[in-house]
Amino acid sequence: MNNYDAIVIGAGHNGLTNAAYLAKAGLKVVLLEKNDYIGGASCTQEFHDGWKYSSYSYVCSMMRQAIHRDLDLARHGLLIVPYLGTVNFGDTDERFFSYHDEEAAHLELKRHSPRDADAMHRFQADLTRYAHLIRKTLMRTPPDPTSFRPRDIRELLFLAKQFWAMGEKEIYEYVRFFTISAAEFLDDYFETDLVKAAMASAGIIGTALGVYSPGSSYILLHHVMGDVDGSIGAWGLPRGGMGAISDSLAGALQQHGGELRTSAGVQKVLVKNRKAVGVVLENGDEIRARIVVSNLDAKRTFTRIMDKNDLPEGIYEKASNFKIRGSSGKVNIALSGMPKFTGLPDNRYINQGGLTFTGSLETMERAYDCWKHGRFSDNPFNEAVIPSAWDPTVAPPGQHWMSNFVQYCPPELDTGQWTPEDRDAFGQAVIDKIARYSPGFKDLIVHVDVRTPFDMQEEIGLTEGNIFQGELTIDQLLFNRPFPGYAQYRMPVRNLYMCGSSTHPGGGVSSVCGANAAREILMDLRRTNTVPEDDFYDE
């Protein structure tokens, strides 16, 4: 039996980050991973010779630069390459191009609507203002609004100050913004449906909400508040796939003397005298430590690896009711060449970046309707990227792979659990939709890999396949995440912490949850803090 200062459960990117910071502070840390590979949803997998898929998570924007810099992830092999330009495919032959260049982007909007072209400036200014505010809260522990501890009061004052700095009118707008739907928010600015659909897509990604559902407006912000090298809203592709992020974090962990064990699933967290004291592995081995950190989602942590009797009253119920509905599937397709799409110029800067099959707001809402009824849509919303057009390391030269993030896709079907036939049918629906815009597409297909929400739950442990480890609605954000009273990474059992996306500030490959949790742990253990402050582009 080994003794450690800390056990971290789950080598997803947040677990890796958390363990790296604890190790950096000099703690004896072991990171346990049930799979034989690390990264959780941030992984690179080779299923077909020479093709390396980012099987789950596929693009990166929220990774905090302060952490990237502080853990020297560049030296551990991480290079995030921003990709430029997006095409939005309408229901028929309408296309909307988001050009990288400001002038070109303006002219393109003007082609759709001069009014929308002008409104875009106001839209971006407003969104930037909202993003600046929320970005300031990312690498800070949310204050407990009911506590009178000096630190909580200080943090509440900090929040209040940020709010007041926006001006009175904006405070009303901001509160409204948090509660309305993406479609309503966009109605304030734009008239063109395809333009609204393009913008609204960020409001539904990863969420079991539709573009008309209250709360989807915030999700939109969550997806544009990241940055690549200070360019807010930009997205990048890690060279070598999303696994490069996890590998570089593992490099940092090992550099600081941390231990990483794969194929070491945790069966149970050991609790003695209401304190977490270690874990029992699936193979029966026991490991003891001063503290235990769970990178699993809140529901999985409290209902799967904890004994109900070890928990204070009500926690098990809170965890069972935690809103964590899966809504998306992933279809990874290896291609023998670059697909050609109808209605697109032969401009490689624009037609090899993001390819978003939005259709109209109506189409997106109808796809959501299918989800409510336990079905996948035969006309789904699909956010596609062709990473191999940017990254020479993920497919053989001249060949490509296409990442398709598809909504909506339910964790369980109206007919019952997913069967292999259902999974194939889901993949086929996505391929059929792409082929409607790319006549020769099917001839290029070399290999297809389909992931349903159920697969995500079974393989990488995301309950119901929810990519955010819990929905990003206001009832589960900030000091409410995961549950009111437990938003400061400390859990209802002493010496037990959480560091995953179920905690503030939520989902996305940001490393922030892991870093914030490490800061709190080090404070409790009276160790010198090793977690950096956020590094803003002087917003």
Add this chain to the structure above:
Amino acid sequence: MNMNTTDPYAGERLKLSPFYPRQEVLNIRNAWAAWNGYKFAECYYDAEYEYFCVRNTCATYDICPMQKYEIEGPDAEAMLNRMVTRDVTKIKLNRVAYCVWCTDDGRMIDDGTIFKLGNDKFMLTCGSPCNAWLEKSAFGYDSVSVTDVTEALAALSLQGPTSCAALKNMGLDGIDTAKPFDIMRFPFHGDTLMVSRTGFTGDLGYELWIPSALALELWDELYAAGEDYGIQPFGEAATNMTRLEAAFIMPGMEFNEALKTAHFKHDQTPFELNLGWLVDFDKPHFNGRSALLQEKLRGPTYTLAKLDIEGNKPAEGSYIYKNKRCTQEIGYVTSAMWSPAVKANIALAMIKTEHVDGELWAEIYYEKELRHYSRVAQCTRKQKPFWIPERARATPPPDY
């Protein structure tokens, strides 16, 4: 050259590179600058995008405007050895060496590369024209000829992790055996394509040298071969980013060419620029020797330092201070940027040598929405270049 007599402004227009017909199509931003009289791309699509092509795939940089001189004859080696500070006799056949040359006072005129093409044949390349200085340097050597081949010889730099794979795909068999600073030759349309494993980006890369008449053929074959390797042209802006990450010096930034310097000691010595390793006192007499020997014994007044600066606002044009209160000024930043690859706020700065290993603070000014702000940031001196990937030195290099 634009010699259209109906154009009243013909005499004022810039010269066009032999690659211009292709560049014109690809420069969709119309972002043109100038270099030695040539119309020269600042960027083609987006400077940062082009920068990432150099770090992630491969990209080409037009070095036609760079000055190229063929120096030939039994006295060629002796003449060059008299001119530059490095020992030219040590350069092996089909190898390239980085060199600097100085005035009698040991002030740096320019830097460049010497290619040893034959026992009596060299090529010197440099950023600024130096016909006059070469003529002076050849004084007293009877058997040497200097020919400016800048216009006759087109050159294209191919840089980035997939550059070797792209060249292999172009049919340059054996290019992967070229070590850094090696020269190889390949038959090309009845002529010879010379390839050197050199560059100005600190990454894996090659420079391709071809008679100007075959420039477009080279471009087309390279771009056809490079298509699946992410080939993209890059301009001055991306070059400046990559060379700064590699901590390479740039004329007009880190040093002011001595022959163009009016103010006393506003030019630099190689020692100030960390290029003491290029000055060989063991070889026969060379220009600036005694002044440089004195400089070496005394130590340089300034020292070029590589800085990692806290925060992320580039310290462009900043003064460097010895203290946080910014009361004791000890130097100035010559180049600065946020490095997307290294994820650091990097800079090169000239700092008074006596203070270079002490505390360093930069006063950084920046603007947002027309308002000006400043911040004082601590600087850490780095000994190694900011960007030094293993692939840049590996032989054979990896395919990506």
